[in-house]
Amino acid sequence: MRRSPRRERGRGPCTWQTARLALALASAGGLSLVACEDEPEQAERRLEPMRELPPPPEGSAGASAATQGADAAASPSAGPGERPRADPEIERALTLIRTSGRRFWVPAEDPEEDATMYTAEQFASMLRKKWDWLGYDIVALDPWLNDIASRSFKSNLVYQVELEGGRLLPMRGWLERELARAQTDDAAGSPEDQP
Structure with missing residues (x-):
């Protein structure tokens, strides 16, 4: 027995x-x-991020970011189970990356392997997915830059951006300069806004 x-x-x-x-x-x-x-049937499980992904941008990228920023401003607090409203500068950073036309490099963990190259659109998409999965509670720009946009989660190696002429810069420094430049351009206004 x-x-x-x-x-x-x-x-x-x-x-x-x-x-x-x-x-x-x-x-x-x-x-x-x-x-x-009885064991529940093992249906094909699909892992989902903790927040809904935004719809793909329609028309210009700036309109999408402006719309998302307006939504964040209209509703300052998130409901239960939702991500707290993120700083609109994070969306601005993702838009700057996506529309930059640059190439971005993620170093390989193994020094004998080549780094992986991403187009601007691919890199922005990768950062958004990383933010959705690993940085769900990150809503301020500085922690987002540190934890999501600057380095690989797995290997902790610094992301790089390729400038004209093939020169590589660390991602964070380049992105901070581009955000500052965009703010000064916005403060000065575009030429068609001026009389």
């Missing part, structure tokens, strides 16, 4: 502790013996 319950095909995990507990409950309280449950 076996001490542990027999696992039949199509039955869920039934340990000897579960069987012993079921027998104790049945004898103590007159409860009916509980059988091990």
